[in-house]
Amino acid sequence: MSVIEKAQELGYALRDTEEATILQAAEINLERDLESRNLISEFQQRFEMIKKAQDAGEEVSDEEWESFNQLQQKVKENKNIQAYFAAQKRFQSLLQQVNTIINKILRGESCSSGCSGDCSGCM
Structure with missing residues (x-):
């Protein structure tokens, strides 16, 4: 069996693990939840805005930080997002x-x- 075939075999074995199954279910739940998707999108946008401002040497206002922190708290409290992470x-x-x-x-x-x-007891 070639190395490529062994890699494919490993990929299939990883896909069939409990960890992969749980991750796939969490992804589906996240995709189906509009509120969670909107929170992630808004968080990413605000994070990028703050990062760009800081990279440009601009000061981020206290209000912007407070708003970002509140959004971050909502993300932390969202069950679907936390289950996915x-x-x-x-x-x-x-x-x-x-x-x-x-x-x-x-x-x-x-x-x-x-x-x-067989390394099954490793880690």
Whole structure:
């Protein structure tokens, strides 16, 4: 089996994990919730405006900061957004574990001192 075929196999295995399933469900919930999408969009726009102003050496007013902080609080309180971020973090952690294992193998190391060879107990 070629390296490309093994990569495809890994991709399918990752897609079938609980972490990927939860992330996909969280994405669907987020896409279906207009309020959540609007909060994300507004947050991104305001963040970019503040960043551009700061990059240009302009001072951001207290009112703008207060408005941004209030918006940020709404984002933190939105259950769909938080569920998505939590699912994304969990999936990213899984990807990091996979990457760590691959890097160890490439360096000729075992996954851990008690590794059975298949790395299933790693991390």
